[in-house]
Amino acid sequence: MKPTRVIQMGLGPIGQRTVAYVVEREGVELVGAIDIDPDKAGKDVGVLSGVDALGVEVSSDADSVLRQDADVVILTTGSQCAAVASQIEQCIAAGKSVVSTCEELASPFDAAPELAARIDRLAQAAGVVVLGTGVNPGFLMDALPVFLTSVCRRVDAVKVERHQDAAIRRLPFQQKIGAGLSPEEFEDKRRQGMIRHVGFAESIHLIARAMGWPLGDVEDTVEPVIAEQPVSSRFIDVAAGKCAGLRQVGTGTRDGERVITLELEAYLGHPAPRDTVTVSGDPAIRSNIAGGVDGDVATCSMVLNALRAAQSAAPGLRTMADIPLSHWYSE
Amino acid sequence: MKPTRVIQMGLGPIGQRTVAYVVEREGVELVGAIDIDPDKAGKDVGVLSGVDALGVEVSSDADSVLRQDADVVILTTGSQCAAVASQIEQCIAAGKSVVSTCEELASPFDAAPELAARIDRLAQAAGVVVLGTGVNPGFLMDALPVFLTSVCRRVDAVKVERHQDAAIRRLPFQQKIGAGLSPEEFEDKRRQGMIRHVGFAESIHLIARAMGWPLGDVEDTVEPVIAEQPVSSRFIDVAAGKCAGLRQVGTGTRDGERVITLELEAYLGHPAPRDTVTVSGDPAIRSNIAGGVDGDVATCSMVLNALRAAQSAAPGLRTMADIPLSHWYSE
Numbered sequence: 090m091k092p093t094r095v096i097q098m099g100l101g102p103i104g105q106r107t108v109a110y111v112v113e114r115e116g117v118e119l120v121g122a123i124d125i126d127p128d129k130a131g132k133d134v135g136v137l138s139g140v141d142a143l144g145v146e147v148s149s150d151a152d153s154v155l156r157q158d159a160d161v162v163i164l165t166t167g168s169q170c171a172a173v174a175s176q177i178e179q180c181i182a183a184g185k186s187v188v189s190t191c192e193e194l195a196s197p198f199d200a201a202p203e204l205a206a207r208i209d210r211l212a213q214a215a216g217v218v219v220l221g222t223g224v225n226p227g228f229l230m231d232a233l234p235v236f237l238t239s240v241c242r243r244v245d246a247v248k249v250e251r252h253q254d255a256a257i258r259r260l261p262f263q264q265k266i267g268a269g270l271s272p273e274e275f276e277d278k279r280r281q282g283m284i285r286h287v288g289f290a291e292s293i294h295l296i297a298r299a300m301g302w303p304l305g306d307v308e309d310t311v312e313p314v315i316a317e318q319p320v321s322s323r324f325i326d327v328a329a330g331k332c333a334g335l336r337q338v339g340t341g342t343r344d345g346e347r348v349i350t351l352e353l354e355a356y357l358g359h360p361a362p363r364d365t366v367t368v369s370g371d372p373a374i375r376s377n378i379a380g381g382v383d384g385d386v387a388t389c390s391m392v393l394n395a396l397r398a399a400q401s402a403a404p405g406l407r408t409m410a411d412i413p414l415s416h417w418y419s420e
Numbered sequence: 421m422k423p424t425r426v427i428q429m430g431l432g433p434i435g436q437r438t439v440a441y442v443v444e445r446e447g448v449e450l451v452g453a454i455d456i457d458p459d460k461a462g463k464d465v466g467v468l469s470g471v472d473a474l475g476v477e478v479s480s481d482a483d484s485v486l487r488q489d490a491d492v493v494i495l496t497t498g499s500q501c502a503a504v505a506s507q508i509e510q511c512i513a514a515g516k517s518v519v520s521t522c523e524e525l526a527s528p529f530d531a532a533p534e535l536a537a538r539i540d541r542l543a544q545a546a547g548v549v550v551l552g553t554g555v556n557p558g559f560l561m562d563a564l565p566v567f568l569t570s571v572c573r574r575v576d577a578v579k580v581e582r583h584q585d586a587a588i589r590r591l592p593f594q595q596k597i598g599a600g601l602s603p604e605e606f607e608d609k610r611r612q613g614m615i616r617h618v619g620f621a622e623s624i625h626l627i628a629r630a631m632g633w634p635l636g637d638v639e640d641t642v643e644p645v646i647a648e649q650p651v652s653s654r655f656i657d658v659a660a661g662k663c664a665g666l667r668q669v670g671t672g673t674r675d676g677e678r679v680i681t682l683e684l685e686a687y688l689g690h691p692a693p694r695d696t697v698t699v700s701g702d703p704a705i706r707s708n709i710a711g712g713v714d715g716d717v718a719t720c721s722m723v724l725n726a727l728r729a730a731q732s733a734a735p736g737l738r739t740m741a742d743i744p745l746s747h748w749y750s751e
Contacts, residue, residue: 110573116632228570236567238748239559239725240718242441301447301750370748372714378707386703387571394570401742403732411732413742417569417701419632 090420093396094159096121096185098176099166100129100137100147102259103190107163107389108138114393115420121154122147151176155183161396164189168287170201177208177219186217188392188399192288194221195231196295196408199307209406219406220399222415224387225251226288230351231295232409234366237374238300244370247296248350253381254359255334256322262384266334266355267313269325275313275332285311286353289339293349299410302343309339320358333357394418421751424727425490427452427516429507430497431460431468431478433590434521438494438720439469445724446751452485453478482507486514492727495520499618501532508539508550517548519723519730523619525552526562527626527739530638540737550737551730553746555718556582557619561682562626563740565697568705569631575701578627579681584712585690586665587653593715597665597686598644600656606644606663616642617684620670624680630741633674640670651689664688725749 095117097108104124111119112135122134124147135143148154155162162180167173170193177194180187197205212219221227230249238244255263267275267284278284289309297304316333319326327333334356341349362381368374395415402412409415426448428439435455442450443466453465455478466474479485486493493511498504501524508525511518528536543550552558561580569575586594598606598615609615620640628635647664650657658664665687672680693712699705726746733743740746 113573224571232745233567235747236564236745239563239746240555240713240721241725241748242444242717242721244748244750299745299747299749372717374709374713375711376707376709378705380706382571382705383703386573390571390573394572401734402744409745410747411744413733413744414563414567414630414740415570416566416630416741417572417575418630419575 090116092116092118093161093400094118094120095396096123096154096157096159096162097134098123098151098162098164100124100134101165102261103389104165105138106385107165107392108134109140110389110393112140112143116418117393117396119143119145120159121145121157123149123151123154125149151179155180155185159185160400161186161188163392164191168192170194170197170204174204174208178211181211181215181217181219184215184217186399187219188395189221190223190388190392191221192223192226193291195223195226195288195291196298197221197291198298199294200290205406213405216404218399218402218404220395220408220412222391222395222409224382224384224391226292226295227391227409228387229364229382231292234368235296235299235410237366237376238368240372240374241368242371244300244368246348246369248367250352250363250365251381252354252359253362253384254357255355256357257383259385260324263322263325263357267332268322268334268357269327270332272313272315272332279311284335286337286355289337289351292351293339293341295408295410296349297341302348304341304343305345306342309337311335311337314354314356322357325357327357390417391415421447423447423449424492424731425449425451426727427454427485427488427490427493428465429454429482429493429495431455431465432496433592434720435496436469437716438496438723439465440471441720441724443471443474447749448724448727450474450476451490452476452488454480454482454485456480482510486511486516490516491731492517492519494723495522499523501525501528501535505535505539509542512542512546512548512550515546515548517730518550519726520552521554521719521723522552523554523557524622526554526557526619526622527629528622529629530625531621536737544736547735549730549733549735551726551739551743553722553726553740555713555715555722557623557626558722558740559718560695560713562623565699566627566630566741568697568707569699571703571705572699573702575631575699577679577700579698581683581694581696582712583685583690584693584715585688586686587688588714590716591655594653594656594688598663599653599665599688600658601663603644603646603663610642615666617668617686620668620682623682624670624672626739626741627680628672633679635672635674636676637673638671640668642666642668645685645687653688656688658688721748722746
């Protein structure tokens, strides 16, 4: 099979890790790298990413890199659709498909309908695919529960619980969940929207669209998990009484009934990490991944594993629920 | 969305149950029914299937039923490709897509390469999709583990354990696993190939193809599970010392290493039913559905839930690993 030629756009922690995964993956070839940071421009993207030199320099001139022959741009520059939309359009204009970790892109049709329609139209016209993926949103709290309903004669409700020990995650993640803050600092940042997992609404809408459920209210609440005793990660020490992380619950209702519930508990020292899907229906299904799934490894792997499925999907703005089954592959 | 118009071909226990599920499903409409049994011809397919009269008579004249306007034929007439191939060709010739519970159709490219190539060619030429699905093969021991590898940076091996209490299954299934036989009778029937779960090789090949693993040996062993004390189902009483069911282990090796292991334990009175997937790799994943999944409900549900995904797939002979994500849907 012809190798997939990729351009990496965005070289933060997730972008760098993705580069490392691209290098080790048979059948995928890195041909270009883009980052707006002038300190990164001119550096070898392999060295910057902590692997061997690849002979590919990071460039801040996106247009010129995008003119190269490539199949897919891996876009890891931001979490909000509005922030990455112009980059996506730039990729489409260059005739490249896009696979992105942008959380809001995982299912943007409800929160950003006009932007989604525009990207879909442009992508279809250019014959390319635009896909938002990642471990969450993109898999554990949406695509996986959706796929599990395949065995059901009837589905009444879907609940997903993602409980994780944030100590194994990278620093920005630990900061994003408020680890180390006082309850007052946590509350301040929560009000400013700085502490929350981005993507709950997208996962809820992805599930609802697949099930054919028109939703009423979609809500999302965040509260701190307070450390009862001191707890530490490689990066942060949390004293007793401070915040170890967060508990976030997202819900979607239909005709006044709660039909979708997503619960994320992410804090340093969680004693029983797990990823659990409960489908209420006939048959009822309860699927559990004890220990949970490492989010950083998984998000970058999701990107790599979606490359081939995305290329074989129908052109347009797609989600993990309408591309062919994604999976690991060795060649 | 336009309803999916289906023709049911084959009205054994699985076909009848599928009819019942079609009737209750929004967005799916039964327009024809075919069975070669003269005792069934002329009967209302709803009444025959234990639901209300539908005004659709069972006919043994497949050609005339297939001339009707319909999108998909649900084919539940047999487990072997060779036995259903001419029926599939008849459906394709009539311009109909096919979704079938034929176990060997789940991934026929290795065991029946010429037949698979022929069906693929005919289906592509006719612009229709042919898909084999079901709970196993079709989901629990192949498509689900394949999808779970999406989060992996590296996969070394896949193991699936399906442990079930066969007492909840229909009589033909309980007979197929040898429940009630003496060990000698079991061994006789095993040698004749009458006692085994059909589809292990197909699941193994489906996984191997997705992973990109060329396999060496693919093997499949069947042994009885002897009842230590008397055990009963609605249909069969098993005395102590007789067979309560079977244990079947399928393996696929690559470069001499066992990389795929499927283990089915199906017997009356299994104390701890479960469906477990273990992916060895980075990260390692262990997913468990405690209690397991009811196979009869699930197989018919898989068929219903794959209808829409099959219609949106690229024409040809497809598997659950290359159609868009299948899932339950209400409209």
